[in-house]
């Protein structure tokens with residue numbers, strides 16, 4: 002295990018504060034860079050990634066206000082920032098400041114609202130397909146499959162998110178590496194569980210979610226509160242794993258509330274938001290505090306100034322602290338602040354105070370207090386006027402110009418796109434004709450950018466520090482990045498396919514991991530089999546042996562037994578609703594991650610249900626048909642039951658997809674089924690239904706299911722039933738064709754399945 006980055010970087014901070022000039026920032030940069038390098042695991046899960054520069058210029062996001070009718074609420078205002086490949090940026094601010102909103106916007110996960118301004122990935126406006134396939138997003142809440150073990154969950158995701166050409170054993174190896182890195186190996190084979198059946202712990206679930214995002218080795222990684230619910234040691238360990246990805250150039254942005262000092266030290270930059278305003282974008286740590294104290298104005302910077310003074314006072318014992326901290330640099334990588342303190346009994350209380358100083362807390366506290374005083378806009382204005390903001394703005398302009406340059410004056414569209422992407426990535430150079438001529442270090446690009454921006458003149462201190470810190474781990478990766486890597490990126494940016502794997506692969510994977518578990522799960526099987534078993538046994542025993550008795554007083558019994566048989570699947574459809582409603586969060590997340598298409602998901606669900614339905618309908622229809630001694634063909638009796646059940650399943654999916662929650666679905670489905678009873682032709686004959694309701698009778702699937710069963714039973718035994726009418730005449734079925742009825746019934750399956758597909762695709766219950 003490597004060095005305790007938090008402790009050693011604290012020492013570096015103290016020296017810088019004491020010295021208080023530009024070189025101290027450089028020292029700090031070096032110290033921190035060394036700590037980061039030490040803290041970073043060697044590489045990502047497999048192979049090398051290549052990050053993309055994300056540019057935001059005047060990025061503004063509005064939604065219809067839920068407090069003032071008819072007005073819009075500005076959730077983000079004129080955000081100007083950039084996320085560099087190989088760097089980790091913290092999105093911070095008080096609760097409700099817009100951190101998650103910004104993360105969602107960058108990751109293309111906003112479903113409502115209006116966005117204006119510039120947002121590009123690698124110089125290109127990102128498509129949904131690109132964001133799904135090549136970025137990772139760790140949500141705040143857990144979206145896991147409770148029946149799978151941690152290892153299975155990661156392998157399942159690997160099979161859906163990594164190329165099909167990669168052998169399964171390599172995917173398994175990548176999963177093993179991740180399990181080790183995320184300290185999940187001890188619980189790798191533990192079932193994840195759900196709120197009712199305890200499985201892994203909350204912290205393990207959080208790490209599994211992070212593993213899911215990491216398994217595809219994404220170019221860009223977004224994390225929403227990745228450390229919430231974790232103890233400080235685990236939080237730091239997890240963030241070190243995440244930090245390790247920057248060595249491959251991955252671009253990382255994470256919202257984070259209250260990181261420990263050690264965790265905060267792992268970040269390169271901070272974006273501080275208050276009420277949707279950007280109030281600071283620059284290096285993390287002391288430079289941010291110095292900025293706050295000097296630029297936010299006396300009132301707004303009150304907290305920061307006070308705490309900065311406190312920090313300076315605490316730093317008077319800096320040399321002692323450094324000495325003490327130096328002894329800890331050989332400690333374990335996971336040492337948190339407490340451990341660091343325990344290892345320094347000789348340090349004075351003031352040096353301990355300095356070591357415990359948490360820049361992140363101070364910053365957030367300062368802006369929260371300012372926000373409470375109603376000074377959010379004042380902070381934003383102060384930042385906008387600052388040298389740092391102007392440096393940042395120039396840098397953004399320069400990056401945008403670089404992208405445009407890459408696009409201009411090129412011979413062919415392909416080389417144009419390639420050059421544009423390669424330039425924007427900061428890994429390649431283009432000649433005047435727009436051809437990619439070679440590779441350059443990201444650091445070179447950034448230094449060049451800064452020089453160009455300032456005309457080679459002076460820069461703000463935070464900007465200078467950034468030059469020191471510029472993606473050193475990534476620079477190595479970038480310098481070795483061949484042209485082919487950029488070609489690959491250009492291809493990815495142009496992708497139109499929203500999934501990595503083809504539909505048949507995804508279908509097979511869903512069946513392999515999910516269906517195999519469901520088929521062994523009594524909680525899943527019970528509701529699907531139990532009601533049909535019970536009612537089929539009741540029909541069997543209640544109508545035992547009456548099916549071949551065509552005496553007038555028995556005909557009513559036969560037709561009602563057939564009606565109940567046709568009705569059973571419609572009521573039983575309720576058991577298929579939870580499969581869609583309760584899984585919605587997981588489905589939305591997996592879709593947003595580009596794991597499969599809606600069609601594939603629905604197809605997998607249907608295959609899973611239909612295989613089981615074939616088996617149970619064969620069994621139940623056999624003993625009912627022969628036990629009741631019905632007439633006609635058994636195969637028709639079974640086929641009608643099977644198709645009827647299948648219609649019930651897709652109807653349940655449609656209702657579930659349209660319902661925002663279980664309560665609505667539970668009310669809607671039985672309500673709809675009851676309306677079908679009235680118009681099926683059994684409670685009231687079809688001829689008696691008033692003309693204004695005839696249309697509904699024609700689109701009632703029950704009418705065709707029961708009609709086909711009646712025709713099968715009576716077409717060769719159409720005996721007198723009422724007056725001089727035969728039973729088929731009485732019910733308006735004389736002369737009808739049972740196969741046509743089976744065909745109509747099948748049409749309902751097709752219509753409901755298509756409507757369910759459309760509803761799953763376009764009806765959004767999760768608005769964000």
Ligand SMILES: Nc1ncnc2c1ncn2[C@@H]1O[C@H](COP(=O)(O)OP(=O)(O)OP(=O)(O)O)[C@@H](O)[C@H]1O
Pocket residue numbers: 064065066067068074076094095096097098099100101102103256
């Ligand atoms: N329709 C709306 N009208 C007005 N305000 C809204 C609307 N939708 C969201 N908001 C506000 O936008 C803000 C942004 O929320 P967001 O979840 O991005 O904040 P956050 O910084 O991530 O908070 P937390 O740290 O608590 O997760 C919140 O203050 C929320 O109340």
